[in-house]
Amino acid sequence: MLETIERHFRALAPAVDFCSLRFMAEQNEEIEVRQDVLQPVDTADDVGVMITVVDQGGLGYAATSDLTLSGLRGALEHATNWARQTASHAVVDHGQITRPAPVGDYAAHVALPWSQTPLSDRIDRARSQCARLKTDDRIVDWSASLWWISSEQLYLTSDGGRTHQRFEYLIPGLSVTANEGSETVSRRYGGFDFGRQGGLEILDQVGFDQQAPRLAQEVLQLLAAPNCPTGTMDLLLSPDQMYLQIHESIGHPLELDRILGDERNYAGTSFVTLDMLGSYRYGSDLLNITFDPTIADEFATYQWDDDGVTADRQYIIRDGILERALGGITSQLRADQPGVANSRACSWNRPPIDRMANLNLEPGDDSFDDMVSGVENGIYMQRNTSWSIDDSRNKFQFGCEMGHLIRDGELRGIVKKPNYKGISATFWRSLKGVGNPDLFEVLGTPFCGKGEPNQVIRVGHASPPALFADVEVFGGE
Amino acid sequence: MTMKSDFYGLADTLCAKMTGSEVLLLNFNGEETDFVRFNMSQVRQPGHVQQRYLRIELIDGQRHTSATLTLSGGSECRNGRDESVDLPRSIAVIEQLRQRLTELPEDPHLLYNTESTSSETQSDHRLPAANEVVDQILRAGIGHDLVGILAMGSICAGFANSLGQRNWFASHSANFDWSFYLRADKAVKCAYAGVEWKADQFQAKVDGALEQLSVLEREPRTIPPGNYRVFLAPGALADLVGMLNWGSLGLKSYETKQTSLLRMITNKAALDASVTLRDNTADGVTANFQSQGFLKPDHVELISAGTHADWLVSPRSAREYGVTANGADDWESASCLELAAGTIPQAQILEQLGTGVFINNVWYLNFSDRPACRITGMTRFACFWVEDGQIVAPINVMRFDETLYRALGENLIGLTQEREMILDAGSYSRRATSSARFPGALIDDFHFNL
Numbered sequence: 001m002l003e004t005i006e007r008h009f010r011a012l013a014p015a016v017d018f019c020s021l022r023f024m025a026e027q028n029e030e031i032e033v034r035q036d037v038l039q040p041v042d043t044a045d046d047v048g049v050m051i052t053v054v055d056q057g058g059l060g061y062a063a064t065s066d067l068t069l070s071g072l073r074g075a076l077e078h079a080t081n082w083a084r085q086t087a088s089h090a091v092v093d094h095g096q097i098t099r100p101a102p103v104g105d106y107a108a109h110v111a112l113p114w115s116q117t118p119l120s121d122r123i124d125r126a127r128s129q130c131a132r133l134k135t136d137d138r139i140v141d142w143s144a145s146l147w148w149i150s151s152e153q154l155y156l157t158s159d160g161g162r163t164h165q166r167f168e169y170l171i172p173g174l175s176v177t178a179n180e181g182s183e184t185v186s187r188r189y190g191g192f193d194f195g196r197q198g199g200l201e202i203l204d205q206v207g208f209d210q211q212a213p214r215l216a217q218e219v220l221q222l223l224a225a226p227n228c229p230t231g232t233m234d235l236l237l238s239p240d241q242m243y244l245q246i247h248e249s250i251g252h253p254l255e256l257d258r259i260l261g262d263e264r265n266y267a268g269t270s271f272v273t274l275d276m277l278g279s280y281r282y283g284s285d286l287l288n289i290t291f292d293p294t295i296a297d298e299f300a301t302y303q304w305d306d307d308g309v310t311a312d313r314q315y316i317i318r319d320g321i322l323e324r325a326l327g328g329i330t331s332q333l334r335a336d337q338p339g340v341a342n343s344r345a346c347s348w349n350r351p352p353i354d355r356m357a358n359l360n361l362e363p364g365d366d367s368f369d370d371m372v373s374g375v376e377n378g379i380y381m382q383r384n385t386s387w388s389i390d391d392s393r394n395k396f397q398f399g400c401e402m403g404h405l406i407r408d409g410e411l412r413g414i415v416k417k418p419n420y421k422g423i424s425a426t427f428w429r430s431l432k433g434v435g436n437p438d439l440f441e442v443l444g445t446p447f448c449g450k451g452e453p454n455q456v457i458r459v460g461h462a463s464p465p466a467l468f469a470d471v472e473v474f475g476g477e
Numbered sequence: 478m479t480m481k482s483d484f485y486g487l488a489d490t491l492c493a494k495m496t497g498s499e500v501l502l503l504n505f506n507g508e509e510t511d512f513v514r515f516n517m518s519q520v521r522q523p524g525h526v527q528q529r530y531l532r533i534e535l536i537d538g539q540r541h542t543s544a545t546l547t548l549s550g551g552s553e554c555r556n557g558r559d560e561s562v563d564l565p566r567s568i569a570v571i572e573q574l575r576q577r578l579t580e581l582p583e584d585p586h587l588l589y590n591t592e593s594t595s596s597e598t599q600s601d602h603r604l605p606a607a608n609e610v611v612d613q614i615l616r617a618g619i620g621h622d623l624v625g626i627l628a629m630g631s632i633c634a635g636f637a638n639s640l641g642q643r644n645w646f647a648s649h650s651a652n653f654d655w656s657f658y659l660r661a662d663k664a665v666k667c668a669y670a671g672v673e674w675k676a677d678q679f680q681a682k683v684d685g686a687l688e689q690l691s692v693l694e695r696e697p698r699t700i701p702p703g704n705y706r707v708f709l710a711p712g713a714l715a716d717l718v719g720m721l722n723w724g725s726l727g728l729k730s731y732e733t734k735q736t737s738l739l740r741m742i743t744n745k746a747a748l749d750a751s752v753t754l755r756d757n758t759a760d761g762v763t764a765n766f767q768s769q770g771f772l773k774p775d776h777v778e779l780i781s782a783g784t785h786a787d788w789l790v791s792p793r794s795a796r797e798y799g800v801t802a803n804g805a806d807d808w809e810s811a812s813c814l815e816l817a818a819g820t821i822p823q824a825q826i827l828e829q830l831g832t833g834v835f836i837n838n839v840w841y842l843n844f845s846d847r848p849a850c851r852i853t854g855m856t857r858f859a860c861f862w863v864e865d866g867q868i869v870a871p872i873n874v875m876r877f878d879e880t881l882y883r884a885l886g887e888n889l890i891g892l893t894q895e896r897e898m899i900l901d902a903g904s905y906s907r908r909a910t911s912s913a914r915f916p917g918a919l920i921d922d923f924h925f926n927l
Contacts, residue, residue: 038582044545045570050530061524067852068562070553078525085608086513086520089615102559141733179734182743184848186735264664265625265656268840268857349526388843390855390874392662395878395927397853399845414726419845421927451903452626452654453512453526477844477880 001025001067002154002164009156012076012092016055016083017095019076019158022306023049024348026151032124033130034143038123046235047356050349053079058087061096063160063349071180092334099307099329101161106303111298112200114148122146125203132212135174136220140179140316144212146193146203147171155308161355163304168457170202171195171446174211178219184386187219187401190374193240193384195444196297205297218402221414228403228418234378235420235471236371236433239441241400243461246361247445249424250282250289251459253393254316255450257328257354258460260334267450268391271272271425272325274335280322283428288362289317291326291340292462298358299444306352311341315358320429327354346455353451358394358444358460364434371467378406379473381418389424397421417476427449427468433466480507480529480633480709481645483550483563488637491533491567495639501571502534502589504768505635505921507548508908511607513627516657518618520611528907531730532768533567534689535574539583544570559756588792588802590770593640598765599647603732604629610674617683621690625667632908634764644772646764648672648910648913652872653679655901656858657690663697663871665689666712666838666858668767670900689859698862698870704922706833706890708826708863711897712817713839715913718754718843718881719814726756726779727809728788732798737850737881741785746882749889753817762900763910767791775806778812783886812911819892819916826893828866829919834875835861835868845878853878853926876927883922890919 002023008389009021031065032039049072050063060082062075083094088469114122126144133142149169156162173191177184189211193215203209237245253270257263272280293301293311302311307329315323327335328343343352372380384398402420404411484505495501507529529550532817534543549562567830590911604610607629614627627652636644667686669679709717721737730736740746758765766772769792776788789809795802806812821829834856842854856875861868893916901909 037585040541040543040584040587041577041581042543042545045547046530046545047547058520059522061522062526063524064527064531065547066527066549066551066562068549068553070552071549075525075527081608082513082523083526086523086611086905089520091516091519091521119577177735179735182740182848184734184739222585260516261622261624261658262514262521264516265654267664269662292567295614349528351522352523353524386843386845386853388841388845388853388855388876390876391840392874393875395874397845397878397927399843417846423927449905452514453510453628453908456905477849 005067005154008072009131011069012072014053014076014080014158016053016080020052020145021049022154022348023154024151028147030145030147031126032143032145033126035141036130037150038127043287044234045060049077050348051074051079051368052352053083055080055083057093057095058083058090060086061351080288088253091452092330097329097333099157100309101157101159102163102304102308102310103161104163104303104388106165108197108301110199113124114168114199117200129174129209132217133174135216137222138178138180138220138412139176139216140473141177142199143175145173155304157308161178161308164307165303167197168199169195169197169299170199171177172199172203172208174215176215176219178223180223183223185219185222187215188220188383189215193445194298195446197299197301198297203292222402222416225414225416228415228473230474232470232472233408234375235377235468236375236380236406236465236474238382238465239436239443239463240383241381241464242361242463244387244398245447246359246461246463247356248387248389249393249427251359251394253424254325255354256331256335256337256339258324259325260331263450266452268393270394271394273457276322276339277321277325278335281320281429282317282322283320284431285319286430286431286434287317287320288315290314290360291316291342292360294356295318295358295371295442295462298442298462299410299458300357301460305343306345308342309341309343314340326356328352336473337462344457346457350451350453350455355447355457360461361434361463361466363437363440363464365436366433367436368439368465371409371435371465372406374433375406376408379381379418380406380411386419394424415475418473419465419475420471420473422471429465430469433467435466439464481635481647485569485637485643487563489916490564490638491571492639494568494571497814498537500536501639502536502770503637504532506530506633506907508632509631510628510630510908513607513611515614515618518615518621518623518626532568533570533574533577535571536589539577539585539587540578540581541580541584541587542577544574546570557722557779586793588717588769588796589638590642590853593642595643595774596765596772597645599645601788602649602650603673604649604651605674612652613676613679622658623655623717624658625653628651628904628908632910636770637768638770640804642770646754646767648762651904652900657686659690659693662874663693664858665693668902685755692861692868693859695869696872697873699873700834700862700925700926702927705925706830706921707923708833708835709918709920711836711915711917712899713836714918715899716839716842718816719913720844722810722814724814726789726803726811728798728800729796729809731788736846738785739842740849740882748780748882748885749909750783751819751889751892752783753884755815756811757813757815757914760815760911763812767804767806771802771804788843809827815914816916818894818896821891821893821919823893823895823917826919827863827868828918830863832864834872835863850882851878851880851898875925878925879924884920888923890921891918
């Protein structure tokens with residue numbers, strides 16, 4: 001199919017300043033066993049192209065699932081018309097943007113390919129873990145799931161660029177819910193916060209088969225636990241909450257298109273302004289944030305972004321100081337600022353915009369025990385369950401599934417419904433401990449929403465646990 | 478060829494290929510949309526999207542499996558003839574599904590419609606060309622900071638099965654969702670949507686928004702955390718109550734004790750008697766059939782006079798829990814949520830609010846304590862501090878954290894007589910067709926915590 005698409009594209013030979021074609025083919029399959037019953041096994045095969053035209057200073061795009069020559073010709077006509085009709089009203093002279101013409105191939109490493117494992121084995125893998133979750137009559141719902149995605153992308157430019165990238169993703173999940181009277185609690189593993197690139201080898205790497213008994217035990221402990229207390233205290237966050245904290249209060253506010261106002265009608269603006277880049281103290285000296293497409297199994301690792309720009313590792317925040325924002329080539333020109341290769345589209349039918357890709361907290365020096373032992377009055381929170389932040393990405397309130405009180409340097413009892421709130425602009429300055437490289441976990445979410453038209457995309461976040469001072473903590477009703 | 482004739486033609490051919498006890502379910506959705514994005518009253522990204530998806534579900538006894546594929550709608554010349562690209566691909570998928578069926582166990586919760594209930598709903602194409610609308614929008618933005626998204630074109634959905642059922646839904650609509658910004662985060666949110674685009678109606682919306690924008694020029698006020706009397710405008714109330722669509726309206730959420738309305742059953746918790754909530758498909762703008770071929774009833778009453786009435790029941794839940802399905806999709810969420818009107822005239826709202834907060838929009842809601850139905854979120858866009866029935870100043874954004882049991886229960890003063898129809902501007906994967914019809918709500922002791 002790729003050869004035909006390329007032949008069609010070259011045959012179009014449009015008389016415009018620049019033209020590109022982005023072909024995407026994505027397959028996925030989800031296997032879920034709920035209450036020991038296999039749920040419907042659905043697969044999807046999503047294939048289409050987007051043609052982007054730059055002409056007379058304007059830019060237009062057209063996406064189609066009609067991959068015939070006439071289908072591509074129709075898309076080219078739509079894209080060209082939009083580019084020319086809006087050229088005099090465009091937010092930027094798109095003709096001034098230097099667009100690369102990259103050439104090459106990239107394929108993510110996959111040791112145990114999903115497609116080479118029999119369906120019955122894939123089902124058994126989920127079924128066997130589901131069966132271990134129902135350990136008590138108070139457990140009212142339980143499930144295990146495996147979500148596999150394979151993605152292939154061809155990018156062609158009218159000036160000879162041609163890249164081909166292949167990716168494979170796996171998102172495992174476990175969920176168990178317990179109830180007594182009107183009180184219901186859940187413990188989950190993966191699902192929306194855990195995804196990596198690779199094949200079924202990921203399950204062994206993360207100990208998927210060892211999680212179910214722990215979750216079943218913890219959900220019953222939570223059901224019997226008291227509510228999280230209210231107060232200002234030290235807060236130790238596990239990596240499966242840190243990913244969300246990084247995502248919402250560092251990632252989104254640093255997206256250059258938000259800073260430039262593109263998202264103000266939907267996802268929001270940012271408390272960060274262009275004049276803060278290069279000098280603003282975002283956090284304490286312990287805060288080091290990187291845009292890192294070099295971690296092979298992280299969710300958003302790639303060789304080129306969707307504008308064909310080569311992706312490389314960049315410090316975004318170093319020793320607490322904001323160095324650069326997250327913006328692709330269009331935003332970089334508009335803002336006159338350096339950025340990163342993060343112009344990404346969720347699929348063939350949506351245009352690229354500035355996204356997070358992999359955004360990580362670099363490890364520090366502390367062991368887990370170091371951080372706990374330094375806390376007189378605090379709480380350790382695990383696994384995000386609630387997230388909300390204002391449209392400038394400043395005032396946030398997050399909730400976790402489980403909390404452990406910390407008293408006089410020791411982990412104490414479990415509490416349920418732990419929530420905390422803060423303000424991004426000051427929260428990171430209270431960072432006082434960062435876990436060492438042994439505690440660094442590669443996580444990511446398949447569900448980052450943004451953009452008009454709306455797009456949901458995969459982003460990676462790797463982080464060790466981290467300790468914050470004097471955070472407002474509270475519980476449920 | 479149209480999407481409808483393409484789909485029906487494909488369905489006839491594929492359904493004829495069923496053998497023995499095989500049953501085929503086909504779900505189609507497609508759209509042809511112009512998306513034009515604006516920022517600072519200029520064009521950020523203009524484009525056109527044409528997409529067609531077909532979900533093929535093959536059933537044999539209690540075994541079933543499905544695959545979704547993109548359709549081309551095009552044809553290519555083969556052996557001197559123009560032949561459909563989609564037919565051979567679809568046939569190949571059915572063969573793959575046949576193979577997969579042999580590897581799958583029986584599904585005890587499989588249920589699909591076996592009574593032929595065909596239907597058709599489609600609106601005429603009455604929209605002007607997209608570039609004409611873009612010109613009007615650009616003129617409206619002159620001298621102002623306009624940011625938003627125009628989506629216009631056709632949306633189609635279809636169902637067919639090998640038992641002879643055919644359903645079709647098509648609409649041609651425009652949805653312009655935008656904001657006028659004054660400075661920083663101070664803005665007025667606006668929407669103009671429907672199956673027609675009238676320049677004078679659009680201009681009236683623009684004029685109304687600019688009038689509100691002038692109020693934002695006053696010095697904003699920061700209010701300290703605490704409890705306040707508030708007025709939630711219809712859009713804000715729809716967003717707040719719409720959180721119930723996150724896994725609280727379906728039978729499965731009740732049977733697994735995860736609904737945030739559980740206390741309405743276990744503790745007989747009640748909302749104010751003025752609260753009646755329904756999924757009103759009859760007055761909505763979405764398809765009246767679901768993916769297993771069942772028709773949606775005109776409405777399902779979910780909360781009646783403050784007490785719980787019914788759950789949305791998907792075919793799968795119906796089979797699992799031994800009840801009758803009521804047209805819900807797999808996720809058991811409402812697509813046309815509607816709250817009954819109250820008795821307070823909108824014109825008296827400021828007077829009855831007295832001193833408090835007028836909330837036009839809320840943002841980024843989430844449950845902070847699901848069993849208590851406690852929801853946190855932010856105020857956004859044009860929200861105002863009101864004193865003695867007069868708008869005094871815009872407020873800086875505030876975080877609230879409050880339970881629906883209190884807000885629509887003991888603390889609810891009343892709902893407005895007037896209601897607003899809100900068409901979903903969402904476009905994740907495809908343009909949304911859901912809607913909401915809500916009044917505004919006057920509420921006492923609404924809790925702000927940050």
